[in-house]
Amino acid sequence: MASNDLLTVQHLSTTFETPAGSVKAVDDVSLSLKAGSTMGLVGESGSGKTVLSRSIMRLITAGGATTTGSVLYRGEELLTKSSKEMQALWGAEMAMVFQDPMTSLNPVVRIGRQMIEHVQHHLGLSKADAVDAAVSLLRSAQIPEAEARLQAYPHELSGGMRQRVCIAIALACGPNMLFADEPTTALDVTVQHQILNLLAEQQRERNMTMILVTHDLGVVAGRTDEIAVMYAGRIVEKAPTDTLFASMRHPYTEALLRAIPKIDDPKQTKLSAIIGRPPDLINPPSGCAFSPRCPYVQPKCREEAPTLTPGESAGHEFACWNPVGSPEAEQAWQQNLEGGLLQTLAAAGKATATEEGATPVPVAANEAAQ
Amino acid sequence: MARVLGTRLLRLVATLFAVTFLSFLMTALLPGDPAVAVLGVEGVQNEELLLEVREELGLNDPIPVRYVNWLGRAVTGDLGESYINRGVPVAQTIQERIPVTAQLAVMAIIIALVLAIPLGVLGAYKESRWPDTASSAFAQIALSVPNFITGIFLIWLFSVTLRWLPASNWNRLGNGVVDNLKTSIMPATALAMTQMAIFSRLVRSDMIATLQENFVLAAKAKGLTDRFILLRHALRPSSLSLMTILGINFGALLGGTVVIETLFAIPGLGFRLINAISQRDIMVIQGITVFIAVVYVVINTVVDLLYAAVDPRIRRS
Numbered sequence: 001m002a003s004n005d006l007l008t009v010q011h012l013s014t015t016f017e018t019p020a021g022s023v024k025a026v027d028d029v030s031l032s033l034k035a036g037s038t039m040g041l042v043g044e045s046g047s048g049k050t051v052l053s054r055s056i057m058r059l060i061t062a063g064g065a066t067t068t069g070s071v072l073y074r075g076e077e078l079l080t081k082s083s084k085e086m087q088a089l090w091g092a093e094m095a096m097v098f099q100d101p102m103t104s105l106n107p108v109v110r111i112g113r114q115m116i117e118h119v120q121h122h123l124g125l126s127k128a129d130a131v132d133a134a135v136s137l138l139r140s141a142q143i144p145e146a147e148a149r150l151q152a153y154p155h156e157l158s159g160g161m162r163q164r165v166c167i168a169i170a171l172a173c174g175p176n177m178l179f180a181d182e183p184t185t186a187l188d189v190t191v192q193h194q195i196l197n198l199l200a201e202q203q204r205e206r207n208m209t210m211i212l213v214t215h216d217l218g219v220v221a222g223r224t225d226e227i228a229v230m231y232a233g234r235i236v237e238k239a240p241t242d243t244l245f246a247s248m249r250h251p252y253t254e255a256l257l258r259a260i261p262k263i264d265d266p267k268q269t270k271l272s273a274i275i276g277r278p279p280d281l282i283n284p285p286s287g288c289a290f291s292p293r294c295p296y297v298q299p300k301c302r303e304e305a306p307t308l309t310p311g312e313s314a315g316h317e318f319a320c321w322n323p324v325g326s327p328e329a330e331q332a333w334q335q336n337l338e339g340g341l342l343q344t345l346a347a348a349g350k351a352t353a354t355e356e357g358a359t360p361v362p363v364a365a366n367e368a369a370q
Numbered sequence: 371m372a373r374v375l376g377t378r379l380l381r382l383v384a385t386l387f388a389v390t391f392l393s394f395l396m397t398a399l400l401p402g403d404p405a406v407a408v409l410g411v412e413g414v415q416n417e418e419l420l421l422e423v424r425e426e427l428g429l430n431d432p433i434p435v436r437y438v439n440w441l442g443r444a445v446t447g448d449l450g451e452s453y454i455n456r457g458v459p460v461a462q463t464i465q466e467r468i469p470v471t472a473q474l475a476v477m478a479i480i481i482a483l484v485l486a487i488p489l490g491v492l493g494a495y496k497e498s499r500w501p502d503t504a505s506s507a508f509a510q511i512a513l514s515v516p517n518f519i520t521g522i523f524l525i526w527l528f529s530v531t532l533r534w535l536p537a538s539n540w541n542r543l544g545n546g547v548v549d550n551l552k553t554s555i556m557p558a559t560a561l562a563m564t565q566m567a568i569f570s571r572l573v574r575s576d577m578i579a580t581l582q583e584n585f586v587l588a589a590k591a592k593g594l595t596d597r598f599i600l601l602r603h604a605l606r607p608s609s610l611s612l613m614t615i616l617g618i619n620f621g622a623l624l625g626g627t628v629v630i631e632t633l634f635a636i637p638g639l640g641f642r643l644i645n646a647i648s649q650r651d652i653m654v655i656q657g658i659t660v661f662i663a664v665v666y667v668v669i670n671t672v673v674d675l676l677y678a679a680v681d682p683r684i685r686r687s
């Protein structure tokens with residue numbers, strides 16, 4: 001743990017007790033962020049990205065949830081802070097942009113009040129000063145007619161505008177740490193880019209530390225210093241962004257990369273989408289959680305869960321017995337291909353992957369058609 | 371907004387026609403001959419006199435004709451005269467008595483709201499924990515105890531035992547606010563308890579749903595205090611069902627305070643209505659029924675319009 005880390009998370013786990021059993025949504029996650037750096041948190045839906053971000057911020061409100069481990073922010077433990085102490089940090093020191101701008105603004109409260117209430121509360125500004133600050137924030141978030149917008153209700157704005165407002169709200173008190181939880185998932189593709197660029201720009205200008213959550217590796221590619229890939233509540237690979245894209249080692253990361261929509265070749269994308277569904281977190285598979293879907297799976301994978309171990313290059317860690325590119329992986333791949341393992345066939349483009357993962361069809365006919 | 375108001379007004383007028391006709395029809399169909407009621411026991415013997423009175427009261431006309439005649443006069447404010455207290459206009463009776471009943475109803479609603487909102491909010495905030503259990507139990511009790519029992523209890527406590535408040539002798543508001551409050555606070559409270567129970571349940575359940583909303587978590591993530599979030603963010607979107615019930619119950623209170631009015635000897639509208647029913651005083655029954663129905667409809671229209679004030683999303687449609 002370097003001393004210039006703003007945030008250090010160690011062995012963080014969050015479990016929900018439900019009638020069906022306990023859901024280990026975040027399982028023994030450790031990570032750290034230097035001040036001013038940006039981390040991309042990537043994984044499929046249900047992999048625990050939201051629960052992890054909220055656990056770090058202490059924003060898990062569900063009854064029956066327990067969070068264990070340690071979250072050090074500027075060297076102070078957050079998990080033991082009182083809710084009053086957290087209230088002083090929330091909004092002021094650390095802020096969050098939520099997944100869905102349609103529902104994260106109060107529909108019956110004018111934008112203006114939603115933008116200034118916490119500024120007045122945290123910074124003690126007068127109403128007039130807070131309004132001025134809000135207007136200039138809206139301008140910097142590229143919202144036209146900023147003054148008029150303050151009088152508007154959320155439903156009067158488009159989705160993209162709302163997310164800009166949410167970003168402005170999150171930035172209003174000048175937080176040092178920002179969690180952006182899939183800030184663009186609910187938006188159109190063109191708007192997505194604008195919003196991501198806005199976030200990146202503000203992050204640079206303010207030298208904020210940021211965790212950018214997404215299920216799309218393409219989103220974090222040019223925008224983060226580091227990437228952590230989550231699967232079934234765990235971090236399965238973590239590396240500086242360049243390293244990750246140059247030499248990813250975890251089969252799941254590889255699968256995610258293949259799943260990035262390729263606009264010029266949509267057929268290819270569909271063929272190589274990941275087979276199957278994320279595992280049941282109440283009764284996770286034994287051994288490696290990715291084993292039911294992994295093209296490189298070997299008997300050992302089903303018996304023993306791999307742990308995060310450092311790779312050759314600095315800051316690169318992954319949890320896999322047969323890391324991509326290794327001789328073991330090569331061998332496993334060949335073996336599975338010959339054995340006709342569906343996920344391997346699909347990854348090799350020799351079967352149709354279905355999102356449901358029910359019955360992938362071997363595609364001799366398909367191949368002939370191409 | 372003007373167009374919304376316009377269509378609302380049209381709808382209001384249509385509803386008023388239906389409501390007045392139905393109330394008129396139902397009172398006209400009441401069993402018993404109003405002429406007999408007018409003439410008393412000795413009149414019944416006199417067939418000729420009966421016919422004469424029936425003719426005079428217009429009872430021989432078909433009901434639609436009677437309705438149109440009645441409506442024609444009603445829109446000018448003439449609701450006819452009492453059959454029993456001949457010469458006393460029904461409109462005058464209503465005018466005298468409505469302030470009393472309306473005051474009771476308004477006070478009851480206010481008392482109920484003042485208690486119910488904090489209780490409901492607290493119940494939702496501390497869902498399933500002891501403050502919620504306690505406030506639920508309180509509401510349950512308040513709901514299951516009839517008004518008049520609460521009234522009797524209040525009389526026993528404040529009039530008989532403590533001797534703070536008079537149990538009867540209604541003081542009109544015109545006689546001074548304090549004197550009036552002394553006679554109105556107990557009956558209003560007795561009426562309020564049931565309302566309080568209903569309101570607090572509604573606020574609680576709507577609030578529990580609102581507190582699950584993303585924007586509440588977003589408000590929390592801004593570092594706002596729980597109190598601020600509850601009162602400034604969550605309460606307003608949680609008050610739509612409350613407003614609906616408020617309108618309905620206010621109307622119901624106008625006609626439904628009779629037991630309490632009797633208990634506290636209050637010269638209100640409900641009291642008069644029951645009297646009229648027992649005397650078959652059709653004109654008075656009709657007048658009061660239609661009046662209450664009209665107030666009902668008007669209040670509910672106002673509530674509909676208030677929705678838009680509470681939830682700006684409704685303004686669009």
Ligand SMILES: Nc1ncnc2c1ncn2[C@@H]1O[C@H](COP(=O)(O)OP(=O)(O)OP(=O)(O)O)[C@@H](O)[C@H]1O
Binds near residue numbers: 049052099
């Ligand atoms: N309150 C809760 N009670 C029980 N389980 C929960 C609760 N909240 C989340 N979970 C479970 O935790 C797991 C992780 O959910 P999370 O929302 O963090 O996923 P995510 O990676 O953010 O997915 P998405 O991309 O869909 O937002 C899911 O399996 C979810 O069902």
Ligand code: SF4
Binds near residue numbers: 250292294319322
């Ligand atoms: S190779 Fe084995 S350990 Fe590695 S991801 Fe696949 S199943 Fe898991």
Ligand SMILES: [Mg+2]
Binds near residue numbers: 049050051181182
């Ligand atoms: Mg999420």
